[in-house]
Amino acid sequence: MSEFEIEKNAAGEIALIGRLDTAQAEKVQRFLAGLDAPFIIDFSRLEFISSSGLGVLLVAQKRVAKDGGVVKLVNMPGRIRDVFRYSGFDRIFDIEDPAG
Amino acid sequence: MVRKKDLGEEIRLAHKIQMATLPGFFPQVPGYDFYGRFWPADETGGDSFDLVSVADDTVFVLLADASGHGIGPALSALQVQSMLRVALRLGASLDEAFENINAQMVEDLPDGRFVTAFFGLLNTRSHELEYQCAGQGPVLHFHERGEIFEWQDPSCFPMGVMEHVERQQSSTLALQPGDILALISDGIYEYENEDNAMFGIERVAELIRGERHRPMQELAELIRAKAAEFGGTMPQDDDITIVLIRRQAE
Numbered sequence: 001m002s003e004f005e006i007e008k009n010a011a012g013e014i015a016l017i018g019r020l021d022t023a024q025a026e027k028v029q030r031f032l033a034g035l036d037a038p039f040i041i042d043f044s045r046l047e048f049i050s051s052s053g054l055g056v057l058l059v060a061q062k063r064v065a066k067d068g069g070v071v072k073l074v075n076m077p078g079r080i081r082d083v084f085r086y087s088g089f090d091r092i093f094d095i096e097d098p099a100g
Numbered sequence: 101m102v103r104k105k106d107l108g109e110e111i112r113l114a115h116k117i118q119m120a121t122l123p124g125f126f127p128q129v130p131g132y133d134f135y136g137r138f139w140p141a142d143e144t145g146g147d148s149f150d151l152v153s154v155a156d157d158t159v160f161v162l163l164a165d166a167s168g169h170g171i172g173p174a175l176s177a178l179q180v181q182s183m184l185r186v187a188l189r190l191g192a193s194l195d196e197a198f199e200n201i202n203a204q205m206v207e208d209l210p211d212g213r214f215v216t217a218f219f220g221l222l223n224t225r226s227h228e229l230e231y232q233c234a235g236q237g238p239v240l241h242f243h244e245r246g247e248i249f250e251w252q253d254p255s256c257f258p259m260g261v262m263e264h265v266e267r268q269q270s271s272t273l274a275l276q277p278g279d280i281l282a283l284i285s286d287g288i289y290e291y292e293n294e295d296n297a298m299f300g301i302e303r304v305a306e307l308i309r310g311e312r313h314r315p316m317q318e319l320a321e322l323i324r325a326k327a328a329e330f331g332g333t334m335p336q337d338d339d340i341t342i343v344l345i346r347r348q349a350e
Binding site: 019022029047048050051052054055058059062079083085087088089091092 | 256
């Protein structure tokens with residue numbers, strides 16, 4: 001079974017943990033819909049993201065962008081970064097790559 | 101109300117219609133070997149491809165992958181394929197077709213849904229391929245000379261995400277003798293084994309390099325078989341489509 005969790009720390013930063021597959025996408029969409037911009041999403045513990053996962057991030061990004069807000073994606077592991085690169089989504093999202 | 105048994109019948113019918121839209125044979129062009137195949141994860145899948153002669157010396161190439169899999173994405177992939185076929189038949193340029201079809205998909209697709217697509221026109225006389233790549237990366241171009249791989253990133257985000265601020269200019273690549281262009285959906289690259297390791301681009305590249313002298317049909321079937329072998333007991337979780345074009349060595 002794939003395991004997935006969403007965490008929000010005291011600073012308001014969100015972490016996606018585990019495998020964000022199609023079955024989990026709706027849960028993330030509901031969670032992000034309740035947040036005010038701007039927000040930061042930490043990807044350091046995300047192992048997998050499906051196209052449906054990209055879709056829910058896109059919905060959040062579009063909602064926030066309407067009011068001039070930003071969704072920032074940080075600490076992406078290489079394999080997740082490749083998914084954004086090869087799908088062209090790195091041209092839409094504000095991705096902060098680790099220094100060095 | 102549709103009964104469960106009837107629903108099964110309907111899905112099988114949808115599968116039949118979808119598969120009928122894929123090319124049943126490939127362009128027979130001296131000096132080229134074309135092959136494409138779609139292996140859906142469900143009875144219907146969100147991938148589509150095309151490989152068809154559209155004019156003298158010109159072959160239309162497409163690989164499209166709608167987010168998710170099942171009937172909804174299957175319809176979206178089919179919609180893109182159909183609109184492209186008609187646009188090109190009416191003489192639209194790739195850039196015009198892309199701009200207008202993208203705008204239509206923005207209008208039609210539900211929030212958060214999108215279609216990645218590589219599509220292009222290969223001139224089999226000049227050996228140049230003019231293409232657009234909306235989120236359908238990586239594009240693998242194997243150069244026989246030097247036996248090197250070029251992995252192209254997409255030139256744009258997927259279709260249906262948002263309208264383009266300005267018209268996207270197509271790109272061009274040239275196929276030299278022995279070169280192979282490989283369009284492969286993420287169902288191969290992201291095929292996972294029990295340890296959640298992915299099959300990945302490097303394994304695909306090594307297979308193409310080592311087995312490139314086989315007919316393209318054999319090579320495509322081998323790539324799919326090796327991904328399944330890598331997956332071990334893990335079932336195919338995503339749609340798989342492989343489109344291969346080789347310009348024969350002289």
